[in-house]
Amino acid sequence: MISDDGDLVARLRRGPGSPARPAPRVPANGRMPDPPGPEDELDALVAAALARADADDLVDVAWAVQDTPIGPLTLAATAEGLVRVGFGGEDRVLDELASEVSPRVVRLPARLDGLRHQLDEYFGGRRRHFEVPLDRRLSHGYRRQVLEALSEVPYGETVSYKDLAVRTGNPGASRAVGSAMATNPIPIVVPCHRVLRSGGALGGYGGGVDVKAWLLRLEGALAL
Amino acid sequence: MAVTLPPFQTLLDEHAADLHRFLAASVGPHDGADCFQETVISALRAYPGLQHADNLRGWLFTIAHRKVVDHARRVARRAIPVAEPPEVATFDPDEGADRELWAAVRALPPKQRTAVVQRYLLDRPYVEVAEVIGCSEAAARQNVRAGLQRLRAELPQEVRS
Secondary structure (H helix, E strand, O other): OOOHHHHHHHOOOOOOOOOOOOOOOOOOOOOOOOOOHHHHHHHHHHHHHHHHHHHHHOOOOOEEEEEEEEEEEEEEOOOEEEEEEEEEEOOHHHHHHHHHHOOOOOHHHHHHHHHHHHHHHHHHOOOOOOOOOOOOOOOOOOHHHHHHOOOOOOOOOOOHHHHHHHOOOEEEEEEEEHHHOOOOOOOOOOOOOEEEEEOOOOOOOOOOHHHHHHHHHOOOOOOO | OOOOOOHHHHHHHHHHHOOOOOOHHHHHHHHHHHHHHHHHHHHHHHHHHOOOOOOHHHHHHHHHHHHHHHHHHHHHHHHHOOOOOOOOOOOOOOOOOOOHHHHHHHOHHHHHHHHHHHHHHHHOOOOHHHHHOOOOHHHHHHHHHHHHHHHHHHHHHHHHO
């Protein structure tokens, strides 16, 4: 008797299953390591594909998430350099990069290894300035000019909004300086946390005012 | 008018697992990994030029289907005609359960193969199967039917029941 389609279809729905793997040897401590699951395998396959795509210059924006004492940071780089540092998870940041830089946005931590290492050193108090190329394409006009001037403010020092307005030749432009800070695409590396209100009040910060205070204490610019 | 395309990463997050299942089922685990990488690279190459973002899943699987077609061509070129073909030549030694069935699936013509795998393994409706193959919905149904028929004919009696 020929089996009906139901049986064949049920087997097709079940799929070919996973390749059989030899059982790993039990290590000396008697505890088995977790076997690589299908997700690890898929991740490795995706990573291999993206590494090949990167070698063919098909990755316009590479991103990674870095855990730091102030929480996760989303880092993104183009071929030119670091283009974005975002506080928190990646979702909002990736959408913004897709529409403003290129939709070819993929997770490729290797492209950010240099910066990630420098961030570790910075948060460990062993680094005072970052040596990574920057891609400033997300800031424009006067705001960009302000952010470029801000890059000259050294570790452990602070300036006021007004100071930056003066330094960029627009003494009356404190508010514009404030909005440049609020829209800084590359916080921490472009140190907008070093800008305070005249008189020393902390002022706002994209990552939250607590984070701003934490960074200033790390740099010794704010008393404990 | 420029379209707003989501970050390519979201396509990977949403579809990479199914894409890999589709390809591993269609061409085997080893060649499936190669086809997967080629699909990702081709998709990334073409992505910024897309004119709309209406059906990115369908678009991605269309590329994967073409990789299956290319793979079938390469296999056909490699094959050397022999008087008595070895009986288990298409088995993948690494494969888990139900080898005979999946060897028979991989011997289907590519359109039937994609149709059967999309319809049953990935549980897609015929309208999506049609999009992936680039044919009408009626033709997609016909490909699924013909694929099942061929599988029934090819599988040994004891495996069928």
